Amino acid sequence: MHVPDGFLDAPTSAATAAVSVAAVAVCVRGARRELDERTAPMAGLVAAFIFAVQMLNFPVAAGTSGHLLGGTLAAILVGPYTGALCVAVVLAVQALLFADGGLTAIGTNVLLMAVTTVVVGYAFFVLLSRVLPRTRSSIVGASFVAALVSVPASSLAFVGLYAFGGAADIPLDTLAGAMVGVHVLIGIGEALITAATVSSVLAVRPDLVRGARGLLPAADLAPASTVSATTGGASS
């Protein structure tokens, strides 16, 4: 969904750049509370992982592909503020090093793929994981739904920006229909990748899934070896 130069007019691109700078500043403040010596390298890994998986375009319909956006996944793993920063770093690296996503559109892309996906995806994740029973499958299920919703939400945010400053004069209702239609399909891929990744990390190191804190019993959040030692003693 990387927006190239020229899709949005200059004032709109300038506005999204300003909003993105403000959003990143908020995230830097918020990330301070989420990060310590132990989790800082995890943020690097999450960004690297999202970069890698964004290279893996999967087919969604005839002649159309999609790839992970990653905001929901990042927010669940390292927290929403740090997660948005991770995706913003990925988007900046893609635009500056790989000519993917326009330079004038970096703000737009941060707004769509880092901010929108994290806000929508993390909100759905928190709501669902509070309602559902406190189990690992609930966390994985909540990750799936949250990731699924975040992608069409991001595509609708693009339509919203296009309504303000789209370079071409096209009917917005059909644009919205087309964007949401294809991005629901991409969202299914996003949901599968997100749920599989959250599930894998929960299986190995549940304590490294920040979104699971307070949702699972303390023993369940300890490193795997501690868990097996504890449960081994308790269950027999």
Next chain:
Amino acid sequence: MSRRTTSVVAAGLVVTLLLAGAVSYFASGSPDGLNKVSIERGFDGTEQEHDLADSPFAGYETRGVNGGFWTGSLAGITGVGVCFLVAGGVAYLVRRRGPEQKSRTHSRSSGEPASR
């Protein structure tokens, strides 16, 4: 960071490098959702060429390595390294630190139980 977290990050990086450096070779080359919609709805024409279209890794290809597996593989591996260092570096700079700050938050949040 603890030794345990180091091994998790190392294992995660190996998986990530394999994804970007090898699995990416099999990725779909079709236009993504936004590109496809822009073509179908007729607004792809306003797209301008990227200002850095001549850079060494533009389009996830490595300049000087023509075609085949390695041009994308090297670009992917480079991107993974850069993203890890930049995001990890930012996180390291932003993180909570300082012994006084740490102990203050610690005593405030956990506090000694009154009954002891």
